[in-house]
Amino acid sequence: MQEFEPATDQLDEAWDAIQHVADLQDAWAAINPQGEQQRLDDQLDRNLVQDSDDEFAEMEVPELQSRQNIHQGDQPRCAIETCDPEITEEQAQHMMRQLNEKQRQVFNHVSKWCDDKARDQSVDPFQMFLTGGAGTGKSHVIKCIQYYAKKVFARMTESAEDMTVLSLAHLGTAAFNICGQTICSGLKINPKSQKEYKPLGEESLNTLRVKYRHLQLVIIDEISMVSTTQLTYIFGRLQQIKGTYTDFGNVSILAVGDFYQLPPISPPTPLCFPHDEILKDIWNPLFQIVELKEIMRQKDDAIFAQMLNRLRERKKKQPLQKTDKELLESRRVEENNLTAPPDALHLFYLNKDVDSHNERKLASLNTEMFTIKANDVDQRGGRIIQVHETPHRTTRADDTSLASYLKLAVDARVMLIANVDVSDGLCNGVPGIVKGIEFCNSQNMPIVVYVKFDSDRVGAKTRTTQFIPPHYAGCVPIKPRKESFKVRGRTFTTTREQMPLKLAWAVTVHKVQGQTTDQAVISMKGLRKSMAYVALSRVTHLEGMYLMDYDESRIFCNEDIEANVAKMPTCDLSKANPLTEIDHNTNFVIAHHNIQSLHRHIDDLKRTQK
Template identity: 25%
Template sequence: MPRAKARKFYAVRVGRIPGLYHDWESAHEQINGFPGALHRAFKSEAEANAYLSSRPFNNAVIDMSFESDGESVIDLTTPSPARTQNSPYSREANESPQSRPPQGMTQPAHDYRGDIDSAAAAFSDPVPMPQEANNLDPPLSEQQRDVLRRCLAGDNIFFTGSAGTGKSVLLRALIRRLKKRQEVKVAVTASTGMAALNVGGCTLHSWAGIGLGTRPVDELIRFMNSFARTRWRSTDTLLVDEVSMLHGELIDKLDQIGRHFRDQRRPFGGIQIIFCGDFLQLPPVSKGSPVSYAFDSNAWDRLFPRANMVTLNSVFRQRDSQFVECLECMRRGAMSAAHDDLLRSLDRPLDNSDGIRAVLLYSRRMDVDRIVTAFMTPDAAREAHVVVPEEFDSVYDARKWPVVRFKPHRKGARWPDILVPPMTVSVEDANQQVEASRTQVPLILAWAITIHKSQGLTLDKVCVDLGGAFDFGQAYVAVSRATGLDGLEVRQYTRSKIMTSQRVLDWTQEMADDAEWDELFMASQVVLDYKYG
């Protein structure tokens, strides 16, 4: 009789998500392609926990060396405050069940925050570890969980919603769940590089192997390299964030490419398609011709029957009902005199007594460059405000921008004490094996940012300059980055800056009308079933 295979416990000390795993597949996901990964297999859970306890998690304090004159280290000395009701994650926690660790992973028996605090004590201004550091997933609302279930069941789904309704939170939760399924090959993409960074993926153009995608379909296929061809043939699920910034013509080209390499009869050749975005935010870039939205494509209706298009309703980013109402009216271009007065009243300086400046948002890159150039001096650089991508907000309070400072340490090296994990961006082949990866501290200068790059961010303190607003949804995207009126300054507001696409409004209304008819039909069906059995 063959001997039963001994159970093993896999301890990941340094990896994407350090901890104890009960199966090799889950552990391998955390270390595959991660620079400097440390892990071991043990015969008992106690031995594995002892190994983990011998050194703190890497996701709180990371080491990077720099050439030094013996003068300084990088130290994020602004304490990360306790999470408040301004955080969409804490608000969701009040409205839905707490999240659990990923399947196959347990919470370590040892509290590593004490180790991290001890390591940080070597610095004069240590930053306390946030209490939520071990919460691996933010909790989801019931509507978000329903969308998650349908996606995991294999449905093609498009989900949308106004700013702050948790689209990015849901998308990240979905990505984590899908990537745990070893039998499913998932492609995580977005329409822009910044959006791809936020979800830990690549641009849709890069994944598809189509360059700019401007050539005819037959040429795109003919000049496509073998790696891209294999990706098309082997991918099971394709996720696209910010699909609202893609042209309808591109969607149809991708549909034809998918059917060419796979199944001619099914949209995208049978790949499961999950789209996320808000068409009332920033539109596709147009060079003079009328804008063609993704929902204008021939493939859209075949991909997404009405029941497969979901609008998230609960706003988590803002809690002020007056502000939420104003934002929704901005989104739909239905401003009233009261809304005008509210936005004009925000043209006043914000209180900077806490030492944190507001992030400046501009419509045009040249305005951002002007501000950054003005601030970029040796002295200002030492006090530079930086942005941490929103992806890390589920672990740390990333919206209280820290201040980068330099202070004396030991000669020969500079060791930064940084309260965010290093970010690894990987390029995978068709078999999801890492071909190349880059690990960096994800900091973006936050003196000024373009509105396009701010899409998806949540900002506690922001100054919006609408003087150069020129496109649909631009003013709405900028103002909706704020969590509340107290932390929002609006300059050069006039109602003419609120621009909304009538084409999108008409399509959105059609979608809402169809939903009402569906609800009415279902209610009537219930009555008939009850009456006639």
């Protein structure tokens, strides 16, 4: 020891002294900024599991959950509208024939650009903002555009694996809805990125350049939850990847969402608002708006649909229409002796109300309950400082979603709280039911929890690559996960091992955006602007809506949305279809030399007469 470590005691004293005067990572970054940036990029590759939806510190918001009756034969009470990754041409044409007039105009506009781009690489890109209230079919338009764009751009690539269309979303569940990726994983953007854009390291950049060398179109869903910082990084990443300073690297952007729904987390300012804190306002000068107004989701309940449209834009002091007031009050649980189904999805504003409901449901199960304690290990400079018998008490501000203590039982409703594998649907927020909990030597931490997810698509790949006992057929094995974080107020790093699950009979309004449900019990206590509309519009029909703590003053929007959206330029869709400019009072002839398959598309031609 004296020969190889002659100054061990002095080094330990110096190390302890450094901890009190400096942040070692910041010091290393100052000495070797390029090396530190590459280290961060590599860390991001290994551990892109946290979406920034975990930063609702002041709101105490839990994760996304959908509800399904656990009895065999019942249908899911809450469903994620997922896009089939591989659809046939016949299925795609059926989807396109379902487009209403406005949706078809949007599709024609984008498809014409795809055709022009495939013929001429010099065609200018577009930046479109497709908006509309909940249920207006925005996701349906995305599916049609995805299919057509990939089909057209396939001619330009050398391999079928080359990516030409990239679909992104802020949350893992929203990304899964459109068969895409989270913004963080798709473009290697750290969820904790600062406002000032930091370029990607060369090694990671080369990987993305190869992957996206034929990229032509980026679709960003749930754009209302994207912050100015994220959009700045998307802008910069695409410029880096394509090696050009043109807007978004000369890649077209289709942004889809509704600013009347939930805003970004930090800062909570929608993209359509002026942003003085950034050098360049990317949104306002570039994006052109198209609004869908015909509601498709509640098309069998026209009165309910019309009410939702009015509530979407209702001002805070604006009185409710008499008919809307009567409809809402008719669904009050307290006043009308309504009894909500016991397994209906419950929506709350605060995390404590969600936890209270979940604990009551857990206690009602007739199965053994387990309390799983997290394994916490403190580390400094790669060295283990302390292995804790009792885990740290953590909050959302401590930058970890893994719980100190987790209560589980067979038949418990749970959801994933980490992006284990977004491409396989194992993303932050997908719901399911615990079917088995297996331990090994330790009775504290299970080696695996078998979860039957509501969607068969979730974990489909995992089920084929891992052994699953016959009595757990259809389930997905969820194993303990490790995350590193800093406990608030401390300088060292803690690594926590815990099951990436959370009880989820109830959810918050924040995390139900992007889903639909047949039945929901909605508590209006504490709801802020836009939240009531988001909650109410998740239900597909009036009879499935149950209101608790009813307070009509909680139903209001952000009044500045309308004025700021009105400032956006409108996208001209008329040029996409020349037939729309023809005077239909006169006769005209369509001549085409290739009519072999005309009989198959005569219905499509008739639909363009409008």
